[in-house]
Amino acid sequence: MQLTLEFGGGLELLCDSVKIHNVNVSLKNEVDKLTMKDLLVWVRTNLIKERPEMFMKGDNVRPGVLVLVNDCDWELSGQLDTTLEDKDVVVFISTLHGG
Template sequence: MTKINELNLIIEKDQLLLKELIIQLSNKYGSEFKKYVLTENKNKIRPYIIILINEISVDLLNNLNTILKNNDIITFLPSIHGGN
């Protein structure tokens, strides 16, 4: 979506929720980013997007309410399905 492989962000807060980060990224890259990542009601991550925090799926954490900390590594991946 952004054609960026890696981005380092400085967050002005001690803690930030994942959903707040997505809003910041959509402010930087446009509302299309948020539409691509979140469902229309903006309460869930779209099923074709995998978000990892320090290599752990947010599905195993607290989804959009996961608290991000200093030096966390957040990875956004589109899921790819295939077959014969």
């Protein structure tokens, strides 16, 4: 599944200072749908190079990290249960850096 992942507000520093990642996330099997919960695990394993605790807390994003799926607040689409489709754009923005 092709996805565009974007990191902002300082989170890009955790993945080699690259803000936009075009990635191919493979599904575990044909039946399963990819959810945000799965994607977070994938991101932590494959993209986050340092200080993963700045990105995640437990199996969720760290409080203070905003998530937009296709420009839409993930709080409207079920947060971790949001299912993803091919070519979706997921944005992670930290609010925790200095203002």
